[in-house]
Amino acid sequence: MAEIQQFALPDVGEGLTEAEIVSWAVQPGDTVTTNQIIVEIETAKSLVELPSPFAGEVVALHVAEGDTVDVGAAIISIASGALDRVPDADADADADADAGEAIDTSPETDESPEEEPKLLVGYGPGAPRPRRRRGTAEQVAAASTPIEPATPAPAEVAAPIRCTPPVRKLAKDLGVDLATVTATGPAATITQDDVLSAADTHRPSASTAPSSSDIRVPIRGVRKHTAAAMVSSAFTAPHVSEFLTFDITATMELRARLAARTEFADVKLSPLSLIARAFLRAIERTPAANSRWDDAAQEIVQLSEVNLGVAAATPRGLVVPNIRSAQRLGLRELSVAIAALAATARAGKTAPEAMAHGTATISNFGVFGVDAGTPILNPGETVILGVGSITRRPWVVGTGDAETIAPRWVTTLSLSFDHRVLDGQQASELLSDTAAFLSEPELAVL
Structure with missing residues (x-):
């Protein structure tokens, strides 16, 4: 049975x-x-x-x-x-x-x-x-047939709309109401040509229609969610952004030395891993940065764990999965977590729960050759750090009579913050501490 x-x-x-x-x-x-x-x-x-x-x-x-x-x-x-x-x-x-x-x-x-x-x-x-x-x-x-049945009315039953799933999708993409289409297929089934014909019949005149080369992309899925979240964040939290350009040569040299060590032999040690570690270290010194604004309770909730979000660009849009309790991870574990997070996001397999409960975020737009930007906060978070491209530039080194110009690795960090939670001094200290740990990595042990 x-x-x-x-x-x-x-x-x-x-x-x-x-x-x-x-x-x-x-x-x-x-x-x-x-x-x-x-x-x-x-x-x-x-x-x-x-x-x-x-x-x-x-x-x-x-x-x-x-x-x-x-x-x-x-x-x-x-x-x-x-x-x-x-x-x-x-x-x-x-x-x-x-x-x-x-x-x-x-x-x-x-x-x-x-x-x-x-x-x-x-x-x-x-x-x-x-x-x-x-x-x-x-x-x-x-x-249960995939042919969509009619909805019976008390007095009469409307004729069913009969078409295959691909034809239904075509009608949706072209904005054609299947109820208005004349069916020419067997058993009054709507065909692809019927939908195309209906679309041509309702097409605007040449004076008002867009160019035939225009591409219309439906707003849905990840991009729809991202757009709604960014609009909500931009018009809820008062954003302020600060920028700091500095010499990151010492960190780049440290990366080369660490990559040669046995414990990092099977790990992708990217500059982002070291920047993330410095950012986490700076948050320890400005713990108010890891907070949420609770409007209903009229409280600022300072969180004990840093769930570090890492923005990842994917073919389906921007996703921001986070690494739970990232402040507890050493550099190797943090590097592994970032690499795994990025690989999962690129494959489109990031689970919804992996993007929930983030507390602070890093957005690395430098990989696209961009020097600086003003990132928008993830809803509910207080800070987001933007990382610009790391490039060789002429830089003044030394002081006094020893001052010279030399090629150095230079980058710009951008910090956006919720001015309801942090004041300018706190945000500036967070940004300058992050840069200091990267300019002189030995400061991180103090």
């Missing part, structure tokens, strides 16, 4: 309300096993692979690649036999029922902790579970 299970989009963390379907790893007719990856989604923070909570045959995909889906919406139906869970309370009562029983996925409270395996957020003890209803598995499968 086949049972039709609908898998609803779960909240994968941080209270996200929607996600975009990036790619399906299965198609109708495929057989899947429990915990097999079936779909990749993009949340407002990262890419996430979702495993199947059921084993069986894929009956239907309810959403297309490129669609944005609300948490809790059904995305796939899977027909399965006996599931690895405790039967329903009414299972015995239905033992003699028709062999064509199917599953109703309307929520029903169940307090048994063993009813569902703990596979995903939103699935497990207390999660919505199926109720039995009469009807054949074939009838349920037909109701």
Whole structure:
């Protein structure tokens, strides 16, 4: 006896309300096993692979690649036999029922902790579970077809909109309402040509239309989240930025010596690692920098742990995962953590929880050849350090009669801070201490 299970989009963390379907790893007719990856989604923070909570045959995909889906919406139906869970309370009562029983996925409270395996957020003890209803598995499968059904009205039933997921995505990208498209395909199915024709019919005149070479990029996923966060931060915290250009030659020479040591043989020791270590050391001397402004309580909360965020540019936008309790790490451990964080971000695999609870951030725009900038605070944080490019420049060295001009490694640090939490003196000390530890690394041991 086949049972039709609908898998609803779960909240994968941080209270996200929607996600975009990036790619399906299965198609109708495929057989899947429990915990097999079936779909990749993009949340407002990262890419996430979702495993199947059921084993069986894929009956239907309810959403297309490129669609944005609300948490809790059904995305796939899977027909399965006996599931690895405790039967329903009414299972015995239905033992003699028709062999064509199917599953109703309307929520029903169940307090048994063993009813569902703990596979995903939103699935497990207390999660919505199926109720039995009469009807054949074939009838349920037909109701779960990827062809979008009409919504019945009390007086009449509207004609269904029939099209494949790729055609639905094309209509969405072109801004075409499928309800206005004349279908020319078999069984009144809307084709790709039908959508393109409708798009041409509603295209603005040449005097008002954009150039055909213009590219329109939907604002969604990571970029949508970043834009909202930056706007919120910019118009909530009063930003002030300071800059300091200095000679970082001593740190570059220290890096070369450390890289040659055995304990760093398998570690990528970048200048950013040393800058991050100096920044953490400076925060120890200005602990107010590691604080949050609690508007509701009208308090400044000084935090005991520094969760150091490192901004990472990815093809899908900017993400800022953080290293928990970074002040407790030595230089080697910090270097390993930064390298792993960057690799995970570039692969688009940063988990939402890895970007939560940051307390201070570093943004290394110097890797793009930029000398300085005014970084915007991550929401809720008090400081962000911008790192400019490290380049060879003529620099005045020595004093008095020994003063000369020599080529040196030089960089500029930019510090943006929340002026509600830090005053100018505190922020200036934080920035100057960071530069001092990099100009003269031996100061870090004092």
